[in-house]
Amino acid sequence: ATLHRATIRDTATGTWQLQTPSSLLVSADIRSLTETCWRQNQAVACISGRIDDSEINANALLNEIPLNLAKRWLPVNLEIQGQLNGRLQITGSLAAPEGSLLLEPGDGYFLVRQAEGEHESYPWRKARLQTDFANDSYNLTAGLQLPDQGSVSASIKLDAQKQLDGKIGFNFTRLAWLEAWVPTLTDIQGALDAELYLSGTLNQPQWRGSAGLYRASTTVPGFGIDLKELVLTLEAANSNQVSIQGSAKSGPGQIVVDGRLDKTEAQRWQLALKINGERFEVLTNAEAHVLAT
Numbered sequence: 088a089t090l091h092r093a094t095i096r097d098t099a100t101g102t103w104q105l106q107t108p109s110s111l112l113v114s115a116d117i118r119s120l121t122e123t124c125w126r127q128n129q130a131v132a133c134i135s136g137r138i139d140d141s142e143i144n145a146n147a148l149l150n151e152i153p154l155n156l157a158k159r160w161l162p163v164n165l166e167i168q169g170q171l172n173g174r175l176q177i178t179g180s181l182a183a184p185e186g187s188l189l190l191e192p193g194d195g196y197f198l199v200r201q202a203e204g205e206h207e208s209y210p211w212r213k214a215r216l217q218t219d220f221a222n223d224s225y226n227l228t229a230g231l232q233l234p235d236q237g238s239v240s241a242s243i244k245l246d247a248q249k250q251l252d253g254k255i256g257f258n259f260t261r262l263a264w265l266e267a268w269v270p271t272l273t274d275i276q277g278a279l280d281a282e283l284y285l286s287g288t289l290n291q292p293q294w295r296g297s298a299g300l301y302r303a304s305t306t307v308p309g310f311g312i313d314l315k316e317l318v319l320t321l322e323a324a325n326s327n328q329v330s331i332q333g334s335a336k337s338g339p340g341q342i343v344v345d346g347r348l349d350k351t352e353a354q355r356w357q358l359a360l361k362i363n364g365e366r367f368e369v370l371t372n373a374e375a376h377v378l379a380t
């Protein structure tokens with residue numbers, strides 16, 4: 088069969104037009120699709136492939152796809168501006184294919200609408216995710232930089248025996264970008280470091296690591312309070328237990344948190360926290376001023 092003309096209309100992603108006629112062949116031994124490309128303005132998405140007996144050769148291409156097409160899945164106060172480029176290649180036998188996936192949002196920015204109606208822009212640079220697979224093994228790398236804010240990186244390997252080996256890291260010296268994801272907080276200051284190490288198998292992954300929030304402060308407009316000297320550390324020597332320590336000041340008082348998160352025999356997480364504090368301000372407005380001890 089040959090498709091000569093086609094239009095796809097979607098309320099979320101807009102209207103896409105078939106660029107050139109596309110041919111599909113299906114028989115007892117062969118299934119093939121010639122390059123089929125859909126265009127919306129400058130954005131193009133293409134797919135082609137052939138399966139012949141037990142062999143496969145497939146390709147997909149994304150070119151200048153607007154990232155704001157994802158707005159339906161984002162918080163209402165957040166927009167993403169930028170373009171996604173990528174490609175997928177699969178070759179070899181159906182039983183053990185080889186290939187790669189590359190996604191490159193490149194450079195762009197988050198646009199956050201503030202409570203006052205103003206917009207704040209947070210650019211990112213060199214966003215990239217790549218996965219290579221061959222001989223039933225997989226290798227994934229990813230990274231993202233926020234200029235003058237910090238970076239995220241990941242490197243994960245899965246071998247033919249389904250053994251995991253990986254590391255995920257966060258390092259941020261500024262936290263203003265968090266306001267896009269936590270709209271109940273404003274004027275977020277501080278630093279965040281985290282390192283997570285993966286091991287074990289795909290069916291029974293193991294992890295260990297640590298995360299720390301330091302020199303942090305923020306305003307909670309809904310409660311009329313300012314949190315200052317906020318510190319929170321998480322330490323996990325294994326994937327069954329996480330220790331929690333933290334402290335914060337609000338108004339004339341302070342609280343200190345000490346606790347543990349344990350995985351039970353029923354594979355459920357159980358949290359135990361000890362909180363001490365005096366005259367910690369939890370609410371202040373025209374009707375009430377509440378301190379907790």
